Amino acid sequence: MRMAERDGHKAFAPKRAPSYDDVLNCIRCGLCLSVCPTYRETGTETNSPRGRVAMIRAAAEGKLELSRNFVDHMYRCLNCGACAAVCPSGVEAHEIVIDARVEIDNKLPQPAIKKWVFEGLLPSPARLEAAAWPLRLFQRSGLQWLAERTGLLNMLPYNLGKTAQLPPKLPMSPLRHRLPEVTPARGERRYRVAFFLGCAQSLLFAESSAATVRVLARNGAEVVTPRDSVCCGMPAMAYGDLDTALRLARRNIDIFERIDADVIVTDCATCGESGKQYREWLKHDPVYSEKAEAYSSRFMDISEFLAGIPLDDRLSEVKARVTYHDPCHLVRGQGVSSQPRKLLQMIPGVDFVEMKEANWCCGGAGTYAMTHYETSMKILDRKMANAAETDAEVIASGCPVCQMQLGYGVRRAGLEMQVTHAIALLDRAYRDR
């Protein structure tokens, strides 16, 4: 595996490579073992951040091949970033893992489906939406009902049967088609906000993002939602497809550059993290480095934006015991954790209760629940046990993947709990006023 080295004698400077010094900075104290969800569930060093960094170092030193095993281990990481948050040496093991995936993507032949998804679907909202139709039909035609009851789903290979039950019921049409380009502010216009509508929000949680826009408008924001924004690029990046990720980033930058707005807001934790990371992704791009800087510095999570402005306090009561799950891409990816809590606690009638390990990954992690079902479920069970302990009626969060995973967890554990986006709950409190 190639790495950029300070003294440069490896003569190769990839667009994104961990520096060898970054890897050496791991002094192997093992503090990361205490917070790594995959290590805690498996108990093997190979599934730990320290182990992953050691494997990457060995690969960089030519002591380890980019074998199937190596690839497999690199994809067992959730990228939750808990390791980096506690690392006293400042090693970002989860980012180094992504670097390794980029190297794998460059070096090894990749499965055709990967090319189809990242190069075909993600850059085109229309094609991505078309691809969701089989699932929508499966859910709506009664086939899912039939399949679940006849055990038909269990006959599918791997864990396809189980993972088909992961997504929530899809809305009939993606929000992208329904949301007007410009939503006027209610009352006096105080802000002009560009809304970054994420693919998962639009396709899976359309109602939730519709609520986000209503809450923004209610608080004096004129909301501009470009129809042609594309995937934020994080899924491609997580799979090591650097070129696609950067292409998508540049597209979004071009689109939002034309919108005269104070901020760009999203209600998806992942889109938020990548939006803020564009400045890092593109810092060596001669054309886009400055534009990316401007883009990232305008980017905000919805809870961050709302917690920073005076809010309309005419709220009706929502009587519920509520707990909050921190999405990795919000709490560690963006340092956002107090803001959603503050908003939830503002709602009259909400009895807010913290769950244990609220910032521990839920195991959703992009497509992790589909690709690593067993491990993902162990991590989810831990989360659901902590959630159940609170006796909350509602788990609020801020990430479509977390919400999908938690929703599945509620059904799996047979709990009486509702999973929602924190802002959707706020919208409910605004409804009757």
Place this chain on the structure above:
Amino acid sequence: MDQMKRELIASLCSIVGEEWVLTTPEDLICYGYDASYLQDRPGVVVLPKSAREISEILKLSNSERIPVVVRGTGTGMSGGSIPNEASMVLSVTRMNRVKEIDLVNLVAVVEPGVITADLQAEVEKLGLFYPPDPASLKQSTLGGNVAEGAGGPRCLKYGTTKDYVLGLEVVLPTGEIIRTGGKLMKDVTGYNLTQLFVGSEGTLGVITEIILRLIPKPQAKRTAMAVFPRLEDATQTVTNLLGAGILPSTIEIMDNTTIRVVEEYLKMGLPVEAGAILIIEVDGREESIIPEIEEVGLVCQRSGASEVQVATTAEGCEALWKARRAVSPALGRLAPAKQGEDISVPRSAIPEMVRRIGEISRKYDLVIPVFGHAGDGNLHPNLLFDTRDHEMMERVHKAASEIFTAAIELGGTLSGEHGIGLVKQPYIARRLSPPVLGLMQRIKTTFDPNNLLNPGKMLYPEQP
């Protein structure tokens, strides 16, 4: 050879199950390091679940003459669990049950893979206390703590791991399962084998169960940070505090380099201009510790402290301890590699020891941050280096050697709590006389006639 290895692997699989025998190059790399700068790779990794399985493994190791290196979470600082190609790593991390917390006898019975902090949290819920607190307590195992004789800041008042081990279940290198000690506060029947295993660095047997003494949890504690413009004043303060009749639970020291690097990690507002800080904690009953911490402050000020802050909330105390525990790993930011030394000197010799480390640092033009347990004389001068720089490595080896010589001259020892392992093995004869070394070697041979448990560590540079 390959045929032999295949047969060995098959036998191991039949003992622990296929899932728990690891053989891929990726697995082997991940079980080849600890928190020292050393690494290698084992021939195979096995993760047993019980003493019975370990007994089978050791019998196999004896009949096939395969060396065994026991490992917990691999957080040791002395290379004690570094394997080689000819050996198998035996990891006890799956044996992680707290079997019993006995509220009448005040003991805990644990398996060796229990994480130190996990046991502490569990007993503290019951109003009890397990004091030993190595900086790695969030990730180290109790089995490893016992095998290395781990210490920690609270040693000053509460002693180290050895003072809490009452009994053990151990699998001997030849496969017999034995028990030593018990839930007993007093036991002088025969030699004290329990304590012989403490600090034996995996050379005498595999610990499979530990009986640990617990004490009632102190009601309250107060933590103070005293800032000293001059390092020498900070070291002198330790003597002054103890001379004033105060026994804090901890007195920890961090020098200027250490303060800076931790501040960069935690950004908590540490005094980056200070020559040194002392972190001093007193514990006990609320009514007695309030005047005590006030007196600590007065003594510090009289000894040259420019400022004394007392943390009054639990969060404030925890923040200071987080800073202290982060020191060693945070030094990783300063250089690609490091070796944390672990010399221990009589308390009275601390100021002189610190002075000599300063001299050695200047002589070899190396940055050598100093921090550690000033209260008990156990200091951690850290050598920072880049193994790719050969000229630098020579200076590092010379500096390490001189630090050891200085410690021994002052009546001290090579290691206070990390163990000898591989890292300090070249120096062991400086501290132990030939008759003592000979005696230790005969003990090793008595326990492990075929020299299969962690061979080449601590005592033997070569096979006997």
